[in-house]
Amino acid sequence: MMDVALAGGTAQPVPSQRLFSGAGLLALPLIVLLAVVYVCPVGVMLADSFTDPQPGLQQYQRMIEHPVYLQVLARTFRLAVVVTAATAICGFPVAYYCTIARPAVARIALGLLFVPFWASTVVRTYALMVILGRTGILNGALLWAGLISRPTQFLFHTATVQLAMVQILLPFFVLPVYAGLRTIDLSLLSAAEGLGAPPWQVFRRIYLPLSLPGLFTGALIVFVFCFGFFITPTLLGGRRDVTIAMVIMAQFEGQLDWGFGAALSTVLLACTLVAVLMMLRVAKQDSNR
Amino acid sequence: MIHIHRRRFMAEAMAAGLTLGEARGQTLNLLPDVPTIPNRLKGSGQLRVANSGGALAEAERKAVYEPFQNLTGIEIIETEGFAIPKIKAQVETRNIEWDTATLGYGNSLVLLQDGDYLEPIDYSLIDAPGLQDQYRHKYSVSYVTVATVMTYRTDAFATAPVTWADYWDLKRFPGPRNYMSGSQGIGVDLWPALLADGVPMDKLYPLDVKRAFRALDRIKDSIVTYWATGAQSAELMADNQTVLGTAWNGRIGPLLQRKLPVGVSWHGANFVYDDHIVLRGTPNIANAMKFVAFCCIPEVQARLAMLIDYGFTNMDAAHFLPPERLRMLPSAHLAEGFFADQIWERDNRKRVTQAWAEWILS
Structure with a gap:
């Protein structure tokens, strides 16, 4: 997992131990597989963006001439940032609670979090429609209580999409954070308290810095996943909730404009890589402090 | 996943x-x-x-x-x-x-x-x-x-909407509407807007793209969602999430057979x-x-x-x-209804899709 690599900054230094000298060879099948089914196709696609239909930068030029595509990319980024932040705010206390609760209770809490995780994204998205729809449970309850006089349109807003994405991505955040928090030596907190630090200071100066590696791993996974979303925005979003994944898919499936689709994918890939590298850099600086 | x-x-x-x-x-x-x-x-x-x-x-x-x-x-x-x-x-x-x-x-x-x-x-x-x-x-x-037709909830209105002008009439037929998404493989459909705006069926092509978007602007806020699959267009009507919509007729047939309060108007249907x-x-x-x-x-x-x-x-x-x-x-x-001019649609596909993508975000 990624958190192992990241957590390396703060966890006790692990002595480099080798099972046997050829252990690296065991990774070879996976490396070969990734090279064949991932690196090569992606490489071909990147090349396509410069060669289809003719060699040149015309696909990228089109992106500059019609700002709508970069607008969609910007919207997708904003969606990813909002969803990642909201997931972190909702997920961190859950992960923390699971580390301090009695093991049996923690198992139940994690179980509750993961049961919906086993259902598909489509089913969970539809479930939200049942709750939030015009004739849904929420509207029914509000009408019954006399709080509203006619159904409120809860569906088909950006906030609906964000809510659904947070709910879908929460387990991806909680698990690495929980794994990270469990490695924190709680006696450090007792020591800080014993030395007179108030609870807020203990959290800010001791607990939070130690939890950052796990937090960054969880946030990174959520952030990257956000860029691939298209079902949830399609079903729950309104007019403006178009994500870059939806636009790229339209180029390949609807427009048969593979060159332009490849160019959009290349820009998305580059932007995502830059964002991820920036996050990793921040994470590293924090853990070195 | x-x-x-x-x-x-x-x-x-x-x-x-x-x-x-x-x-x-x-x-x-x-x-x-x-x-x-x-x-x-x-x-x-x-x-x-x-x-x-x-x-x-x-x-x-x-x-x-x-x-x-x-x-x-x-x-x-x-x-x-x-x-x-x-x-x-x-x-x-x-x-x-x-x-x-x-x-x-x-x-x-x-x-x-x-x-x-x-x-x-x-x-x-x-x-x-x-x-x-x-x-x-x-x-x-x-x-x-296959026909693209107008769909409506029979339990939403006293008199049934018939024409695309009715779909556009927010006063007589208020309520949330669905429309095709014009992305993810679903073509951009501008013709309902032109029919609603008074263009006769036999004078539709070549489509007046600007006029269509001006007409769409008038009902923009009442179209709450844009469907990307046929199943979705039917589900939105079956669940009463929208009271007016567009759909391929084959998707709505099963709803009629289930005796759901959903109706179809063939007036101004687009045949492909x-x-x-x-x-x-x-x-x-x-x-x-x-x-x-x-x-x-x-x-x-x-x-x-x-x-x-x-x-x-x-x-x-x-x-x-x-x-x-x-x-x-x-x-x-x-x-x-009418048969879409597929040659015009093919030749103008890029331009129309581009304009649609810009409209939908505006």
Whole structure:
């Protein structure tokens, strides 16, 4: 997992131990597989963006001439940032609670979090429609209580999409954070308290810095996943909730404009890589402090 | 997982409520039999067929594939949920996995613009006087007609909306609406806006793109969602999430049979065809052409029209259909709607899609 690599900054230094000298060879099948089914196709696609239909930068030029595509990319980024932040705010206390609760209770809490995780994204998205729809449970309850006089349109807003994405991505955040928090030596907190630090200071100066590696791993996974979303925005979003994944898919499936689709994918890939590298850099600086 | 496959998405969306109901079970017994077929359509071996999945594929299995296998001796290997890019990729890499596929006529025109991806149809095998010229193309044969129609909730209004102008009338017909998304493989449909704005059906083409967007601007805030799959357009009406909408007529038929409070107006319906095509360079071209010819037989088309609410292209199929069934099909409503100008649509596709993408974000 990624958190192992990241957590390396703060966890006790692990002595480099080798099972046997050829252990690296065991990774070879996976490396070969990734090279064949991932690196090569992606490489071909990147090349396509410069060669289809003719060699040149015309696909990228089109992106500059019609700002709508970069607008969609910007919207997708904003969606990813909002969803990642909201997931972190909702997920961190859950992960923390699971580390301090009695093991049996923690198992139940994690179980509750993961049961919906086993259902598909489509089913969970539809479930939200049942709750939030015009004739849904929420509207029914509000009408019954006399709080509203006619159904409120809860569906088909950006906030609906964000809510659904947070709910879908929460387990991806909680698990690495929980794994990270469990490695924190709680006696450090007792020591800080014993030395007179108030609870807020203990959290800010001791607990939070130690939890950052796990937090960054969880946030990174959520952030990257956000860029691939298209079902949830399609079903729950309104007019403006178009994500870059939806636009790229339209180029390949609807427009048969593979060159332009490849160019959009290349820009998305580059932007995502830059964002991820920036996050990793921040994470590293924090853990070195 | 997150990167769920589109095909599975649609399959699950269908399973969520919209499969061919038991209601269809009764009609199965009434399917007309296919007569003996000429020897030139018989053969051996296999045929790999790709279809668009969902309700249409379910109907094709019973109506077409079963008698084809029995009568020709050719075994069908079916792939569900095909996509045009895969045809392009298969022909380009000369790695043909499907011999024949179904494709919207408009999409076949777009594909042909990109290159020689299709085999010319062998009309010497097709003996179908009822198959009109408008359905005989060089590289494809149309086998069903599909209508894009206006849908509404019958429980939402005192008087039923009829025209596209009614769809646009927010005062007389208030409430949330759905519209096609114009992305993810769903074409951009500007014609309802022009019909609502007073353009007569026979003067629609060439479409006045600017005027259409001005008309769409007027109801922008009342269109709460834009559907990306046929299943979604039906689900939104069945669940009463929207009170007015657009849909392919075949998707709404099952709702009518379930007696849900959903209505269809055929006024200003847009008719398009779905075609059979043969992939360029398939080693199985002989069987593929036999299959295409088999699908033109009137009894075969009538069987399909019994199982799904799409129209036939061989007019002789009408002889094998009960009158109450005929009324449900686009074939009975051709006078109320119009046929889209697929050539114009193809030639303006890029420009229209670009304008749509800009409009939808504004």
